[in-house]
Amino acid sequence: MVGRGLSRVVRRKLTIFLLLFFLVVLMVLQISPRETQLGQRESNYAIHSRQNVNQPAFYPVTKIPPKNLYKPVANWIGRLILPTKQQLQDGLDWVWMEVQYAPPTAQNLVGKIVRLQWKNNQELRTYIQNIQRDVDFTPEVITSQQAGIIHPFRLNGVRQVGALRSLAGANPNDDTIVALDLKTIITENNQENNQENNYILQIDNEPILVTGRFYSLVTIIKPIPSHSLNLSSKNYQQSENYYLVKHYNPNSHQFDGVEEIIQIPQQVIDTRHFAPSTPEQIEKSSAGRDGWYIYGANNVNNIFVVQAIAPRSLFALQSNETITNKDLALNYIHKLNWQNTQKNKGKINTTLVVNQKKSSPQIWQEGDKAILLHLFGGIGGRKAERLGVPYTITGHFAFGSAEVIRDEFTQQLRFDIKYHQVYAHNPDGIIAGIHTWANYMGNLQYGWLATRPVSDILIKFAPVTQDYDFDGIKISPLTQLQQQLQIAIARYRIGDGTGGATVSPATSCVQDSSQALYATIQAIKKQVATNPQIQTWLNANPNHPQTLRFQQLVELGKSLEKQLVPLGIIRADWQSQVDMLAGTGASTTEKPRKPFKDGSIWAGLTTWRTMMPRQVHDDLAAIFLKHGATMQFLRTNQVGGWQADITPIAPTVFFGQIQIPFTDIAPLPICLNRILASLAIPKLQDWLIICVTLIIYSLIAIPLGFKFGFLQLQIWAGNWFEQYLLMLRCLFLPAIVEELFFRVLLLPHPSEIINCWKWGMWGILSLFLFVVYHPLNAKTLFKAGFPTFFNRVFLGLAALLGIACTIAYAITGSLWVVVLIHWAVVVVWLIIFGGMAKLDIRNQKFGNTQM
Numbered sequence: 001m002v003g004r005g006l007s008r009v010v011r012r013k014l015t016i017f018l019l020l021f022f023l024v025v026l027m028v029l030q031i032s033p034r035e036t037q038l039g040q041r042e043s044n045y046a047i048h049s050r051q052n053v054n055q056p057a058f059y060p061v062t063k064i065p066p067k068n069l070y071k072p073v074a075n076w077i078g079r080l081i082l083p084t085k086q087q088l089q090d091g092l093d094w095v096w097m098e099v100q101y102a103p104p105t106a107q108n109l110v111g112k113i114v115r116l117q118w119k120n121n122q123e124l125r126t127y128i129q130n131i132q133r134d135v136d137f138t139p140e141v142i143t144s145q146q147a148g149i150i151h152p153f154r155l156n157g158v159r160q161v162g163a164l165r166s167l168a169g170a171n172p173n174d175d176t177i178v179a180l181d182l183k184t185i186i187t188e189n190n191q192e193n194n195q196e197n198n199y200i201l202q203i204d205n206e207p208i209l210v211t212g213r214f215y216s217l218v219t220i221i222k223p224i225p226s227h228s229l230n231l232s233s234k235n236y237q238q239s240e241n242y243y244l245v246k247h248y249n250p251n252s253h254q255f256d257g258v259e260e261i262i263q264i265p266q267q268v269i270d271t272r273h274f275a276p277s278t279p280e281q282i283e284k285s286s287a288g289r290d291g292w293y294i295y296g297a298n299n300v301n302n303i304f305v306v307q308a309i310a311p312r313s314l315f316a317l318q319s320n321e322t323i324t325n326k327d328l329a330l331n332y333i334h335k336l337n338w339q340n341t342q343k344n345k346g347k348i349n350t351t352l353v354v355n356q357k358k359s360s361p362q363i364w365q366e367g368d369k370a371i372l373l374h375l376f377g378g379i380g381g382r383k384a385e386r387l388g389v390p391y392t393i394t395g396h397f398a399f400g401s402a403e404v405i406r407d408e409f410t411q412q413l414r415f416d417i418k419y420h421q422v423y424a425h426n427p428d429g430i431i432a433g434i435h436t437w438a439n440y441m442g443n444l445q446y447g448w449l450a451t452r453p454v455s456d457i458l459i460k461f462a463p464v465t466q467d468y469d470f471d472g473i474k475i476s477p478l479t480q481l482q483q484q485l486q487i488a489i490a491r492y493r494i495g496d497g498t499g500g501a502t503v504s505p506a507t508s509c510v511q512d513s514s515q516a517l518y519a520t521i522q523a524i525k526k527q528v529a530t531n532p533q534i535q536t537w538l539n540a541n542p543n544h545p546q547t548l549r550f551q552q553l554v555e556l557g558k559s560l561e562k563q564l565v566p567l568g569i570i571r572a573d574w575q576s577q578v579d580m581l582a583g584t585g586a587s588t589t590e591k592p593r594k595p596f597k598d599g600s601i602w603a604g605l606t607t608w609r610t611m612m613p614r615q616v617h618d619d620l621a622a623i624f625l626k627h628g629a630t631m632q633f634l635r636t637n638q639v640g641g642w643q644a645d646i647t648p649i650a651p652t653v654f655f656g657q658i659q660i661p662f663t664d665i666a667p668l669p670i671c672l673n674r675i676l677a678s679l680a681i682p683k684l685q686d687w688l689i690i691c692v693t694l695i696i697y698s699l700i701a702i703p704l705g706f707k708f709g710f711l712q713l714q715i716w717a718g719n720w721f722e723q724y725l726l727m728l729r730c731l732f733l734p735a736i737v738e739e740l741f742f743r744v745l746l747l748p749h750p751s752e753i754i755n756c757w758k759w760g761m762w763g764i765l766s767l768f769l770f771v772v773y774h775p776l777n778a779k780t781l782f783k784a785g786f787p788t789f790f791n792r793v794f795l796g797l798a799a800l801l802g803i804a805c806t807i808a809y810a811i812t813g814s815l816w817v818v819v820l821i822h823w824a825v826v827v828v829w830l831i832i833f834g835g836m837a838k839l840d841i842r843n844q845k846f847g848n849t850q851m
Helices: 008-030 044-049 104-109 122-131 139-146 163-168 326-334 437-442 477-493 509-529 532-540 545-564 572-581 601-606 613-626 667-678 684-707 720-745 756-779 792-812 815-831
Strands: 002-004 076-081 094-101 113-118 177-180 185-188 199-203 214-224 242-247 259-263 292-298 304-311 321-323 348-353 369-376 378-380 396-406 413-421 433-436 453-460 468-470 473-475 630-637 647-649 847-849
Touching: 076 113, 076 163, 094 163, 113 163, 122 163, 122 477, 163 477, 214 259, 292 437, 304 437, 321 326, 326 348, 326 613, 369 413, 369 477, 369 613, 396 477, 396 509, 396 613, 413 437, 413 453, 413 477, 433 437, 433 477, 453 613, 468 532, 468 545, 473 509, 473 532, 477 509, 509 532, 509 545, 509 572, 509 613, 545 613, 613 630, 667 720, 684 792, 684 815, 720 756, 720 792, 720 815, 756 792, 792 815
Parallel strands: 113 199, 259 304, 321 348
Antiparallel strands: 002 847, 076 094, 076 177, 094 113, 185 199, 214 242, 214 292, 242 259, 292 304, 348 630, 369 396, 369 453, 378 647, 396 413, 413 433, 453 630, 468 473
């Protein structure tokens, strides 16, 4: 158990340890922001904006499709217009909006430009104060803009930019189309002399980004050659794509309705060397077996032009398959959900996961709400996108929400999906905001339906999706999350005043979405803790269904908090955000506090579980499953028209594409995750477990050791310096090195939600290798251990130590806990119970200790 100097085994293990450390460093450096090459590069947004079908002027508001075939996408639809430079100087948060569709009572506003602003109430004033920023572009943002990334350059130098102005000025042109809800208030604008600007629309929710003004449900029959259509107008182009479609017939419930010729434009090839969408062979797509929702508007010649598509079958409540077994569900989340992604190109799959064998005949009911986890993967093939991190498909994560609604065409129930996209500035002009599914996924100009594999998980869990009412005090977890995301989204659009939302080890779309979730948990905890009325209600109604549901919410919050803060260290910038927004925002009379962003490697490591989109997507789903949630998986793989040059690639965690041959096992991310997960700072209960484990081990090991003559009370005669040096070296080897391998790397971390039986099998294997390792080591690299390491009592005590450490690790998941247990046992044996005398150290340099 003691040798001299750094033997070959020590050097080898030190090399492995350093290699793992450098891999972690490489990991965080790869996602650090890099200098963008100088030189002006055209953005994808600019390329596509030159197409007439991507310009708002191509769709006159006076051209309205047949009302029996098309429905408006919202009650209010408009195009945002940024105020003039002079108007922007007032420091207020309002913009102009061209009304493109309005409710029947406001038809006189269609085609007019009105003022859009917030309603005047305290809550909205606080919200506006918390997100308003002076925008001044940094040199890095200017460089990024030259590289083709879209930044809000029209807002550069503008003071106190709020949510509405950041939305209207997000892109270079006034082409942002939004929807408003029915709660919109119309008032007179007495300050404007211009008759065009005589009205004000007041809102209390951020406008939703939409595509098109109208939509319909059709099946695509076949392409129609343009030369056969007698297209005499100059607005028609022979190269445009026209298709014969049949509308859904509500009487027969079939696609035998009116036939119509529509246009599905071919988008041009951009800087990625392929088009964001194509109608080629769309009539043959299996995704359209139940029809397509088409979104768009009529052009000047009254031809309906499709601007976005959505496969009807994707939103149906009935799934393709159902999983009721928890272990199978976990396997689906982590593996099967993304299995055979490339082979499934062009296909759709939906899977229902129910965490119980007996369930109601109809899982989803009208009005049900769900929280949504969104993840997209990569683009491969001959025109594959470049990888930002070697052997890693990072993808993108976002939260969203879904609601079960009744379809306007079929009168059947279906999902209505919205994304809350905390989205960094990009070359495509995708705006951080609240998007409809059609706008974010189905949009033909920049949507991801045709080019990326996507997984959307709809999570139905009453403790989160249903509101609480404690004698008039209301709590809505889903609304609270949406509000926190809305704040992050507004700040992202202007980069917190820098003009650019950049990616670093600690700041990214996935990290800042996770921060919003963390802020939501803290806000609810604070609201409950500081309100005696809620506590009184809960205590007075211990068995009330709402109390039981709230207890489930509390337990879920604890699990999510461990996921978001895995090391037990709360990031200072996250705490700053919580202090400012979780019920403690600045008042209207004081200057709003500005949260700061910490993009350092250290900050990223403290929230390492939120660094990779795939990990957050899968881990959150597993946590919800553990707590009893029902989930519906919606999977698409480059759906729509066919492009042979690209293929869908599943997202991965770090170095996830490096797999063991003939398997789907990626060892590097598993090792990195387990190491990082084990570094959590021990809590009070962990220290108690250390003490209890050492006491129990001593009560068993010491009597057995004395009984069989292996232990003797024989204090080592080394001086105090040698004893301290021995204890220091024992900390490294065997404690850290052996526990790192036999416990941390071999055993699934407790946070890896897996079957107990499987965990037990790994525990037995780990224990077997731990015991066998000692005699093998004594015969090979650590000669001083012979013959002690072959002694049956020694092996029995080593096995007992392995069992103790395994149990302690299963409970705590902390490397430091098992290291301290292992270290204490070895040091006491060496110094007090004759361990030094048991080893042949007479001809070896002191210092190498193993057990």
